[in-house]
Amino acid sequence: MSKSILSHFWQGFAYLICLSIFIEVGLQGFYYVTAGDFLFRRVALPMYAREPHEGFANRPGLSFDHRTKEFHAHYYINQAGFRVPRPDIEYTVAKSTNIYRIMILGPSFAFGWGVDYELSFASVLQQLLQERGFAGEKKIEIINAGIPAMPVAPQLVWFERIGKRYEPDLVIQFVYGSMVIKNVSKPLYAVDDEGYLVSLNADAGWRWREKFKKFATVFYGWLLWTKLNTIHSLAQPGEKGDAVLGAGRDMAAWTDFDPTRPEVREAMHVYSNLAGTVRAAGVRLLVVYVPLSYAIHREDESRWRHLGIRDIINQMTFDATFVHYLNEWQIPSIDITRQLQKSAQLGKRMYYWLDIHWTPAGNAVAARAVAEYLIGRQGAASARSSNYVFD
Numbered sequence: 001m002s003k004s005i006l007s008h009f010w011q012g013f014a015y016l017i018c019l020s021i022f023i024e025v026g027l028q029g030f031y032y033v034t035a036g037d038f039l040f041r042r043v044a045l046p047m048y049a050r051e052p053h054e055g056f057a058n059r060p061g062l063s064f065d066h067r068t069k070e071f072h073a074h075y076y077i078n079q080a081g082f083r084v085p086r087p088d089i090e091y092t093v094a095k096s097t098n099i100y101r102i103m104i105l106g107p108s109f110a111f112g113w114g115v116d117y118e119l120s121f122a123s124v125l126q127q128l129l130q131e132r133g134f135a136g137e138k139k140i141e142i143i144n145a146g147i148p149a150m151p152v153a154p155q156l157v158w159f160e161r162i163g164k165r166y167e168p169d170l171v172i173q174f175v176y177g178s179m180v181i182k183n184v185s186k187p188l189y190a191v192d193d194e195g196y197l198v199s200l201n202a203d204a205g206w207r208w209r210e211k212f213k214k215f216a217t218v219f220y221g222w223l224l225w226t227k228l229n230t231i232h233s234l235a236q237p238g239e240k241g242d243a244v245l246g247a248g249r250d251m252a253a254w255t256d257f258d259p260t261r262p263e264v265r266e267a268m269h270v271y272s273n274l275a276g277t278v279r280a281a282g283v284r285l286l287v288v289y290v291p292l293s294y295a296i297h298r299e300d301e302s303r304w305r306h307l308g309i310r311d312i313i314n315q316m317t318f319d320a321t322f323v324h325y326l327n328e329w330q331i332p333s334i335d336i337t338r339q340l341q342k343s344a345q346l347g348k349r350m351y352y353w354l355d356i357h358w359t360p361a362g363n364a365v366a367a368r369a370v371a372e373y374l375i376g377r378q379g380a381a382s383a384r385s386s387n388y389v390f391d
Helices: 002-035 121-131 152-161 204-212 216-232 262-280 298-305 312-328 337-344 360-381
Strands: 048-051 055-058 063-067 072-077 099-105 139-144 170-176 189-191 197-199 242-244 251-253 284-290 333-335
Touching: 002 216, 048 189, 055 189, 099 121, 099 152, 121 139, 121 360, 152 170, 152 262, 262 284, 262 312, 284 312, 284 360, 312 333, 312 337, 333 360, 337 360
Parallel strands: 099 139, 099 170, 170 284, 284 333
Antiparallel strands: 048 055, 063 072, 189 197, 242 251
């Protein structure tokens, strides 16, 4: 009798294994057919190279086709590690006198993740500023130095050693998710021999999570779970400063702005260092705060609450207050939440559903918001100088 039960158990177990393999293979095939690429390339991309100052950088000479269920984008990286619209574009270190040069620093939002270059923030901003005569007769040139997963502090080391040699007139620094950033100048990631980022603080649990994310059953289970929670989940208040998962960076959901809080003071040290370094190079600075999708699309709120976001309204107020505080300290900053919300209210998706980044529409709205700010500042100060360009 016991042998019969054991035999049935193993038969049932073998059946479940075969069924699981069949479902996984079927879903992987379905993803490939619908997205045009393999699921394991959805997030982690072999697009990096080791860099001595900031730890890692975009791989020079890269031409990469990025496909997911939500988008298809192609990335070209020139020999200096900058994202460019075509592989033959390089920038001279010495700037011509008829060029107004803008350098964009920051992570994947600055890079233009998920869109072709022509639809990215950098491209749209260049076009808008050129059309509006922002730099007079000068040609607007934008160097996109954005690197996915790059924090502010390590890239500032690169700017001080390398970036400032390109003689930009204006630096635009992206910060997303939370205005609280850490003063960590040492790299958080290493680059393996295949060009993938590897966390220097990764534990066994992180490695297993990264492996599981490549399974189609996990991916589609997550997709179904987020859809169901969008319909049924209710808002739940939580603790201030809760850690937030799934944001692509180390962040917490702060809701009470206090300049004396250690986390705020640490972030202010980074912003002050950023402003001082950029100004010492004779360059103007603009910090751009980019919210995540839960601040823009109501339908995204529930799934972010399960990842650590609780009090959305007060967190938005916190970040807006932080931006205002930076401006009081003479560090020009802009929060583009309102402009993104306004466009989202018209029924446009500013962000992808599963991927956290901007859609082409989101890139365009963000570029317009920054262009209007720059041109508005220029216009407001034009009475002081007939040759004035953004200060």
